Amino acid sequence: MKYTLVVLALLAPLTAAASLGEQKPEPNAFVKSLRELHRGPPVEPMKTRAKVEERWITQKLDNFDDSNNATWQDRIYINNKYFVDGSPIFIYLGGEWAIDPSGITSGLWKDIAKQHNGSLLYTEHRFFGQSIPITPLSTENLAKYQSVEQALADVINVIATLKQEDKYKDSKVVVSGCSYSATMATWIRKLYPEIIRGSWASSAPLLAKVNFKDYMKVVGESYATLGGQYCYDLIDNATSYYENLFEIGNGTQAVKELNLCSNFNVNSEQDRWQIFSTIANIFAGIAQYQKPEKYDIPTYCSILREFSDDDSVALSKFINWKINEHSGACLSTTFKGAVSYYEWSKENYQDSDLPWIFQTCSEFGWFQSSGSRSQPFGSTFPATLYEDTCEGVFGAKYDSAGIHANIRATNDDFGGLNVNATNIYFVQGALDGWSKVGAGVAQGATIIPYASHCPDTGSISASDSAELVASKKKLIKLVAQWLED
Secondary structure: OEEEEEEEOOOOOOOOOOOEOEOOOOOOHHHHHHHHHOOOOOOOOOOOOEEEEEEEEEEEOOOOOOOOOOEEEEEEEEEOOOOOOOOOEEEEEOOOOOOOHHHHOOOHHHHHHHHOOOEEEEEOOOOEOOEOOOOOOOHHHHHHHOOHHHHHHHHHHHHHHHOOOOOOOOOOEEEEEEOHHHHHHHHHHHHOOOOOOEEEEEOOEOOOEEEOOHHHHHHHHHHHHHHOHHHHHHHHHHHHHHHHHHHOOOHHHHHHHHOEOOOOOOOOHHHHHHHHHHHHHHHHHHHHOOOHHHOHHHHHHHHHHHHOOOHHHHHHHHHHHHHHOOOOOOEOOOHHHHHHHHHHHOOOOOOOOHHHHHHHHHHHEEEOOOOOOOOOOOOOOOOHHHHHHHHHHHOHHHOHHHHHHHHHHHHHHHOOOOOOOOOEEEEEEOOOHHHHHEOOHHHOOEEEOOOOOOOOOOOOOOOOOHHHHHHHHHHHHHHHHHHHO
């Protein structure tokens, strides 16, 4: 186990450029919109200087094959500012993103760890960030080594490795997660209850599902509830206008007005699916981490309206602004462009989205479609778009039938909404699309009104709603109980 020291103040993010032979192609607008939806959760600004230790843990390439002795190095961060030997370990699980030291230097989990003199640990999921077990990211390698079960076993090995040190050997362990990593927090408690005392699962998707049509329905509700009916209607009217242009055979006019690149094929059903999915994803990305107290959605609705009094013009300018920041560049949204980019990523894996795309095809689905009639994003991006992307990138085994079989297997393995485990605290935002595949009131979840994705990760603050404060205080008490049992 090797380690270095990372000293944090108010530092600008570090960027790294890797030259892997050919020049990195620009991801198209669809790829960018998906990346935004699956970005790491926001963190609070650091208020104090903190020392965070970076370590590299030796992991087995395959945790379930005793004959495979290959290993790799997994990155973790440790904040021991408040730690007293033997005190608990508070793990924040990394999901489909690169981990950052700031994830364990602020927020509610840090506050609770401080109360218990705990050690804060941030784990990086295999195939994300700098924790790459094997290359290339071929379908064969991802199929063998990229899964939630492998990732959970990695976390258990991290714990076992730390407990070889005297200061940790008597430490109890609790975990937390946001979004997919909250799914992991749920399932690691289910699979390893003798090791994990309890789990805090903020906005955890639990039910694997191919056609996730309810997601966009909730996104639409967010705009109607928080932005106003005018905002919902604007999006609805503009989307209907562009859909109609394609339907009446005037796709070239739609291409011109939306500022799509010349490689867009108006006769390609997959290209049309992709542009409308991209539009919906952009609005979903805003809604997913909106904070009601900051008036995020009303602000964006005002910006949208200010672009033009004409709904279709306003939407086009808004989308181009969000993707290209007024650069004037056209929007590239072709099916072949997305598939080609992901194919390129198999050999050029820096900052790659490919491992997460693979998991959606092999384990989870969660394809956010236009299947619901009760949303403003039209009806022109079925789940088939994502199924076709899976097959195009990963091969015939990941066609529609294969994906449906994979999703059934995940629900059989983990129980879907029937988790059948104790000491898990579920929190959902009432306006979070992911809540439709997560624990609800029937499963004992706490629902935060008007809130969206992972709404409870920050420290208790004066801007929190009464319901949010009550939920955070409940978690504080629950963690104390888990550690006493």
